[in-house]
Amino acid sequence: MNLPAFFGHKKSINLLPRDSFENSTIGVILEWSLVFGKWAVILTQLVVMAAFLYRFTLDRQLTDLRKSITKDITIIKSYEQVEREYVIAQKQVTKAKEIIGTQTQVIDTLAEIGKITPADVWFEKIGISKNSLALTAYAGSLSGFGQFLTTIQQDPMFKKISLSRLETSTTAGASIQFEVSANIGDKK
Numbered sequence: 001m002n003l004p005a006f007f008g009h010k011k012s013i014n015l016l017p018r019d020s021f022e023n024s025t026i027g028v029i030l031e032w033s034l035v036f037g038k039w040a041v042i043l044t045q046l047v048v049m050a051a052f053l054y055r056f057t058l059d060r061q062l063t064d065l066r067k068s069i070t071k072d073i074t075i076i077k078s079y080e081q082v083e084r085e086y087v088i089a090q091k092q093v094t095k096a097k098e099i100i101g102t103q104t105q106v107i108d109t110l111a112e113i114g115k116i117t118p119a120d121v122w123f124e125k126i127g128i129s130k131n132s133l134a135l136t137a138y139a140g141s142l143s144g145f146g147q148f149l150t151t152i153q154q155d156p157m158f159k160k161i162s163l164s165r166l167e168t169s170t171t172a173g174a175s176i177q178f179e180v181s182a183n184i185g186d187k188k
Contacts, residue, residue, distance in 0.1 A: 116151040120144035138174035
């Protein structure tokens with residue numbers, strides 16, 4: 001059995017007549033450039049579509065990032081009051097430590113003044129700062145005043161003693177009113 005002639009043979013039917021321009025060098029180059037251009041346009045469109053879809057992804061990430069930043073800012077601002085209270089508490093602790101440190105000096109200074117003060121001398125005002133002492137006092141007698149002045153000058157805790165006011169007193173039981181100031185140093 002013989003097969004008909006069209007089996008095994010590829011034949012194409014072109015209803016348009018072939019032009020001699022298609023077979024020329026310029027025609028082949030033009031046909032190749034049209035095919036290449038078609039594929040270049042398709043690839044360019046695919047790249048543009050991919051970039052457009054990637055842009056949507058980036059926009060979504062940017063929106064999520066902004067929401068996250070806003071949430072974090074809100075959380076940080078909620079701790080702002082706690083931080084302020086902490087700073088205030090730290091300042092108070094520092095001030096308290098400073099005051100406690102000076103209290104021991106005040107107690108030591110008062111104890112020393114108590115030791116050197118004669119029985120007939122009493123104080124109206126006592127001012128003690130970090131490095132200085134100011135006293136406003138009354139003395140019942142001139143000998144009590146002299147004894148107090150001598151002992152405070154001999155005490156190693158007090159330096160640069162000055163008597164700023166000395167006058168007779170009108171207060172009952174006191175014959176002399178005086179003011180003394182001194183620098184406080186370490187007792188050695």
